[in-house]
Amino acid sequence: MTVSLRCNVGSTxxxxxxxxxxxxxxxxxxxVRSPRSSVLAPSVHRGDPNRxxxxxxxxxxxxxxxxxxxxxxxxxxARATFFHCGANVERVPAVARQVAAAGHELGNHTYSxxxxxxxxxxxxxxxxxxxxxxxxxxxxxxxVLFRAPYGVRWFGLREAQRRLNLLGVMWTVIALDWxxxxxxxxxxxxxxxxxxxIVCLHDGRGTRKDPDISATIDTIQRVLPVWxxxxxxxxxxxxxxxxxN
Ligand SMILES: [Zn+2]
Numbered sequence: 001m002t003v004s005l006r007c008n009v010g011s012t013x014x015x016x017x018x019x020x021x022x023x024x025x026x027x028x029x030x031x032v033r034s035p036r037s038s039v040l041a042p043s044v045h046r047g048d049p050n051r052x053x054x055x056x057x058x059x060x061x062x063x064x065x066x067x068x069x070x071x072x073x074x075x076x077x078a079r080a081t082f083f084h085c086g087a088n089v090e091r092v093p094a095v096a097r098q099v100a101a102a103g104h105e106l107g108n109h110t111y112s113x114x115x116x117x118x119x120x121x122x123x124x125x126x127x128x129x130x131x132x133x134x135x136x137x138x139x140x141x142x143x144v145l146f147r148a149p150y151g152v153r154w155f156g157l158r159e160a161q162r163r164l165n166l167l168g169v170m171w172t173v174i175a176l177d178w179x180x181x182x183x184x185x186x187x188x189x190x191x192x193x194x195x196x197x198i199v200c201l202h203d204g205r206g207t208r209k210d211p212d213i214s215a216t217i218d219t220i221q222r223v224l225p226v227w228x229x230x231x232x233x234x235x236x237x238x239x240x241x242x243x244x245n
């Protein structure tokens with residue numbers, strides 16, 4: 001009886017410990033990856049919900065195919081926000097300048113698109129500072145917005161953002177355009193649309209040269225006329241974060 005009771009108490013304690021560890025791991029995963037988390041660094045995931053606007057964003061550019069995307073956006077008079085990687089800007093500097101000249105906002109998406117989880121604060125800061133410098137020197141604008149590669153935040157990011165004067169930007173809805181068909185990606189982001197939404201797509205694939213972004217271009221060509229029909233305006237992230245009153 002005594003042995004049995006001790007066993008029960010022991011197993012209950014173990015279960016509680018395992019449950020506590022699982023809860024802590026779950027909280028940590030949420031802090032690192034959730035678009036709504038600002039635990040590790042300040043960030044936003046939606047703009048002003050009081051006006052009917054959408055902020056379209058593109059990560060992982062610029063790429064050799066970005067000009068085709070710019071044409072699609074121009075046909076609808078849509079301004080967007082491009083989170084550039086420094087290495088891509090160095091590869092196709094004329095495209096980065098073209099994006100800025102077309103009136104789009106440029107944001108920082110690190111230099112080489114690393115997963116920053118478990119990386120040192122110095123590494124995180126140097127990746128962000130290098131991208132900031134390359135973008136500013138090439139396109140003539142200093143980004144004020146940062147999007148973490150893979151949406152992953154880590155310790156040290158808060159300080160790096162503060163030092164570089166960057167606000168983290170996550171998303172209201174992500175297209176998964178690197179793996180879904182254009183039809184599925186379009187359906188997904190239309191379903192997630194709402195006033196003030198920040199929508200995440202990709203005009204590159206990491207720092208790959210000449211990436212195939214035809215699904216992204218097809219997706220944006222499908223959703224732009226629908227959003228326009230629904231009465232949405234298109235704004236940059238900095239614009240959509242400004243309150244109307
Ligand atoms: Zn990315």
